[in-house]
Amino acid sequence: MGAFLGFLAVFFIVMSSTRKGVKIFLEKVLIRNKKKEIKTSWDLRLLLALQKYHRYFGIGALLTALFHAALQFSITGAPSLTGGTMVGLLVIQGVTGYLQENKKGNLKLLNTIHSIIPPVLVLLIVLHIIYNSTFIPELGIGG
Secondary structure, eight states: OHHHHHHHHHHHHHHHHHHHHHHHHHHHHHHHHHHHTTTHHHHHHHHHHHHHTTHHHHHHHHHHHHHEEEHHHHHHOOOOOOHHHHHHHHHHHHHHHHHHHHHHHHOOOOOOHHHHHHHHHHHHHHHHHHHSSOGGGGGTTTO
């Protein structure tokens, strides 16, 4: 169950991290489609929904990461430095997104922080899986 929650948290992180790339792609495609008078296809509507609701994927990522952490801690009794760092970054990500949405604070700085965290999370996910993996016992990694 712990691994499932971990993978679910990764899914939510990836889905919430797609906003910038989707926005750039959509702007080009929607402008092109409007010039050619082409109706928006189902896949573009899906990408628009991803962009619009990315905050809910972020909330899902934080909640599943917290459940994953609690479950894994109850099983192993040991905290995870990489996991705790990721949860902390997810909280910062949420706070910066909230402040941007409500136009509070230095928006350029908040946007920079909000844009830097997703690639850092991806790196931490890889490190977390490697460091805490039970799949590589011959290397002495994991339990």
